[in-house]
Amino acid sequence: xxxxxxxxxxxxxxxxxxxxxxxxxxxxxxxxxxxxxxxxxxxxxxxxxxxxxxxxxxxxxxxxxxxxxxxxxxxxxxxxxxxxxxxxxxxxxxxxxxxxxxxxxxxxxxxxxxxxxxxxxxxxxxxxxxxxxxxxxxxxxxxxxxxxxxxxxxxxxxxxxxxxxxxxxxx
Numbered sequence: 001x002x003x004x005x006x007x008x009x010x011x012x013x014x015x016x017x018x019x020x021x022x023x024x025x026x027x028x029x030x031x032x033x034x035x036x037x038x039x040x041x042x043x044x045x046x047x048x049x050x051x052x053x054x055x056x057x058x059x060x061x062x063x064x065x066x067x068x069x070x071x072x073x074x075x076x077x078x079x080x081x082x083x084x085x086x087x088x089x090x091x092x093x094x095x096x097x098x099x100x101x102x103x104x105x106x107x108x109x110x111x112x113x114x115x116x117x118x119x120x121x122x123x124x125x126x127x128x129x130x131x132x133x134x135x136x137x138x139x140x141x142x143x144x145x146x147x148x149x150x151x152x153x154x155x156x157x158x159x160x161x162x163x164x165x166x167x168x169x170x171x
Contacts, residue, residue, distance in 0.1 A: 096134070
């Protein structure tokens with residue numbers, strides 16, 4: 001593992017968080033052959049998001065550097081998957097599935113309801129920094145659609161009333 005103090009990408013990141021990242025990443029990398037550590041990009045980015053709050057360009061460079069790959073590769077992965085935040089999210093992240101099963105059971109109607117109610121477009125946050133609203137492709141909950149994630153907690157078999165109750169309870 002590289003000394004964090006000697007790395008340009010991490011100079012702008014809090015040292016204690018970089019050290020935390022390095023400790024946790026070492027445990028993740030134990031599951032990968034040394035010559036395949038670049039394959040740990042998704043868990044490394046999840047870890048980076050958990051520790052730093054979102055995947056800033058510096059956090060993406062940190063992950064890339066620790067995995068021995070290019071910052072462009074980290075950015076490709078960070079911007080491809082909806083579970084990653086490349087901008088600081090609000091206190092609560094509400095993700096509504098609008099894929100086939102959820103769409104057929106009201107997911108799009110729920111998403112449109114929340115957009116209107118919160119006065120947001122997809123990916124935007126409320127002015128008070130309380131809620132970020134995102135449309136997602138699939139939450140893997142087809143049998144209990146429509147579904148949404150709120151701060152990574154799954155809510156299923158949604159109705160407009162149930163959504164209003166859940167979102168209304170977010171402080």
